[in-house]
Amino acid sequence: DIQMTQSPSSLSASVGDRVTITCRASQGIGGWLAWYQQKPERAPKSLIYATSNLQSGVPSRFSGSGSGTDFTLTISSLQPEDFATYYCQQYGSYPLTFGGGTKVETK
């Protein structure tokens, strides 16, 4: 199985900050990496797929990059509605696996 390791597990930030979350796969995943946002008691929401493709309707302050085993989600200017938990996921091979999550909290 491919292990997905996210860091940090939590971070504190202020509105307007640039936020970066990293995700490392235990082996190459061919760029088949997605990012999801989840707020308490809500369904997860797709943000980015195939490493860097923005899901329709997602603000352009979200971006993804990376290759091989190392990937990054960046929020260029954190907004109040962005405080949430973020998960990466590889979907190139079974079993599909998620990272452990990164909780973005207000500083």
Next chain:
Amino acid sequence: EVQLVESGGDLVQPGGSLRLSCAASGFTFSDHYMDWVRQAPGKGLEWVGRTRNKPNGYTTEYAASVKGRFTISRDDSKNALYLQMNSLKTDDTAVYHCARGGGSSPYYMDVWGKGTTVTVSS
């Protein structure tokens, strides 16, 4: 509006069975792969399994933790996805989400339901 609505969650004793349903609307259900993903209390997301669409034989994939106990099925005529859960364990306690396979193969999860809660306890 594209929507997924899960139902069927309940309190069940260890060793028991439960069937979850996911009602899809707003898109051509039969075209899509569909997934189940769960989230134990205070924990992260865990993929449970997937069903492919008719052109791909309705074949399924499962996480090792549920293989042999859980079965995913679908009824395209009813726009419905199911998760039959047998031999339930306390570790199966979670919110269970259904999700739609999106994009082009391989498929990520582009639409999610809010989930239904399963509690396994005596």
